[in-house]
Amino acid sequence: MAKQMQKTSVFIEQSPGDYENGDIQKNLDDDGRPKRTGTWVTASAHIITAVIGSGVLSLAWAIAQLGWVAGPAVLMAFSFITYFTSTLLADCYRAPDPVHGKRNYTYMDVVRAYLGGRKVQLCGLAQYANLVGITIGYTITASISMVAVKRSNCFHKHGHHVKCQTSNYPFMVIFACIQLILSQIPNFDKLSWLSIVAAIMSFAYSSIGLGLSIAKVAGGEHVRTSLTGVTVGVDVSGSEKVWRTFQAIGDIAFAYAYSTVLIEIQASIFPTLHLHTNICDTIKSSPPENKSMKRASSIGVSTTTLFYVLCGLIGYAAFGNDAPGNFLTGFGFYEPFWLIDFANICIAIHLIGAYQVFAQPLFGFVEGWCSRNWPNSKFITSEHAVDVPFYGIYYLNFFRLVWRTAYVIITAVVAMIFPFFNDFLGLIGAGSFWPLTVYFPIEMHIAQSKTPKYSFRWIWLKILSWVCLVVSLIAAAGSVQGLIQSLKTYKPFQTQE
Numbered sequence: 001m002a003k004q005m006q007k008t009s010v011f012i013e014q015s016p017g018d019y020e021n022g023d024i025q026k027n028l029d030d031d032g033r034p035k036r037t038g039t040w041v042t043a044s045a046h047i048i049t050a051v052i053g054s055g056v057l058s059l060a061w062a063i064a065q066l067g068w069v070a071g072p073a074v075l076m077a078f079s080f081i082t083y084f085t086s087t088l089l090a091d092c093y094r095a096p097d098p099v100h101g102k103r104n105y106t107y108m109d110v111v112r113a114y115l116g117g118r119k120v121q122l123c124g125l126a127q128y129a130n131l132v133g134i135t136i137g138y139t140i141t142a143s144i145s146m147v148a149v150k151r152s153n154c155f156h157k158h159g160h161h162v163k164c165q166t167s168n169y170p171f172m173v174i175f176a177c178i179q180l181i182l183s184q185i186p187n188f189d190k191l192s193w194l195s196i197v198a199a200i201m202s203f204a205y206s207s208i209g210l211g212l213s214i215a216k217v218a219g220g221e222h223v224r225t226s227l228t229g230v231t232v233g234v235d236v237s238g239s240e241k242v243w244r245t246f247q248a249i250g251d252i253a254f255a256y257a258y259s260t261v262l263i264e265i266q267a268s269i270f271p272t273l274h275l276h277t278n279i280c281d282t283i284k285s286s287p288p289e290n291k292s293m294k295r296a297s298s299i300g301v302s303t304t305t306l307f308y309v310l311c312g313l314i315g316y317a318a319f320g321n322d323a324p325g326n327f328l329t330g331f332g333f334y335e336p337f338w339l340i341d342f343a344n345i346c347i348a349i350h351l352i353g354a355y356q357v358f359a360q361p362l363f364g365f366v367e368g369w370c371s372r373n374w375p376n377s378k379f380i381t382s383e384h385a386v387d388v389p390f391y392g393i394y395y396l397n398f399f400r401l402v403w404r405t406a407y408v409i410i411t412a413v414v415a416m417i418f419p420f421f422n423d424f425l426g427l428i429g430a431g432s433f434w435p436l437t438v439y440f441p442i443e444m445h446i447a448q449s450k451t452p453k454y455s456f457r458w459i460w461l462k463i464l465s466w467v468c469l470v471v472s473l474i475a476a477a478g479s480v481q482g483l484i485q486s487l488k489t490y491k492p493f494q495t496q497e
């Protein structure tokens with residue numbers, strides 16, 4: 001299973017180039033792949049784009065649960081841990097030596113190189129489970145944003161006192177129908193414009209939300225805030241305070257989840273350190289990838305943290321203890337309605353593309369596994385040329401059609417059963433943070449550096465890993481409890497926020 005998983009990645013790798021007379025061509029890197037021209041600047045941009053997403057929408061609510069003291073402290077703690085473990089991952093890109101070792105192109109390749117065995121399978125399970133959870137979460141978030149556009153226009157037309165209740169279900173069906181079509185496009189990941197559009201949309205709605213929060217604070221409207229967040233006996237009960245605190249931690253963990261793509265970013269853009277010639281000369285052509293990636297991680301994570309602190313703290317200052325779970329769809333903002341509509345359209349467009357970015361690796365893994373196990377099955381391997389008007393020849397594969405259609409339908413059905421934004425984001429964040437952001441990077445660093453067992457460094461790395469495991473478990477418990485409570489009070493044909 002581990003061997004089969006290794007070929008799937010969020011970023012599509014290009015085929016190795018040809019070698020001539022034992023020399024690497026000038027337009028190829030040391031691994032025979034097309035020459036990489038990226039720098040720490042482009043890597044920083046990729047990291048910022050990967051991190052800043054729909055998680056930013058829940059940060060005002062998360063800070064409201066934690067308060068002025070714990071809220072920023074938790075944000076900074078996750079920021080530090082994410083940066084620290086990303087530097088460990090950067091050193092593991094090459095194995096066994098971080099500068100001269102063999103390149104690894106995916107997160108699972110790195111785990112295989114340093115840990116091997118069952119841990120590769122566990123890594124694959126964590127990664128693909130995370131991908132499934134993200135696609136379900138994106139279905140929920142996109143439908144809520146589409147509903148918000150309809151409600152915003154209703155409020156503008158009929159007044160803010162009108163309920164303007166709208167079911168999420170029709171919009172989940174619309175989103176799923178769009179994904180049914182997009183999922184049938186082979187090699188969808190190669191459409192580079194998709195990432196560009198998604199990045200623009202992400203910055204657009206995040207900036208609009210931040211700007212509207214600043215305007216609300218500047219308006220001087222009084223809201224209740226406190227050092228410890230929502231008040232027991234006033235806003236919530238004692239048990240609700242505890243569970244919401246755990247869930248808020250999960251939401252913040254989700255906002256920082258990007259470790260699964262860090263290796264792919266490093267593999268895709270950095271040129272080789274050395275060019276080898278016939279006379280075995282070694283000419284330094286650029287800084288080592290690990291040093292460039294550490295610099296990129298520092299800039300990317302610090303920039304993201306600054307943006308998150310602004311969104312979270314200013315959002316809390318704008319809404320106080322009544323901060324909505326999603327500050328663009330919870331209708332703390334009513335006007336200007338056209339700007340709120342535009343922001344929510346940006347969210348929907350971003351998530352339409354982002355769904356495919358995260359679903360395609362899973363599609364590729366299942367299809368590759370099936371074709372290797374049943375190579376003689378025409379249902380799985382045969383492609384049929386179909387002339388599509390205005391498109392040209394489309395190669396139809398019946399297994400791809402059935403499997404991808406079934407996947408989109410299943411994720412849409414699960415989203416309909418659990419259409420709760422904050423609870424689901426918290427559960428995804430809690431489930432992926434410890435194994436992918438903390439455990440595997442620390443274990444690989446210990447294996448690479450050959451850190452002596454029970455040495456001071458070994459002990460504090462293990463303590464950090466165990467503490468993060470406990471944090472992930474309580475965050476997951478908070479999110480599960482939130483899902484259960486939401487289900488108890490759930491009214492299927494009313495708006496979910």
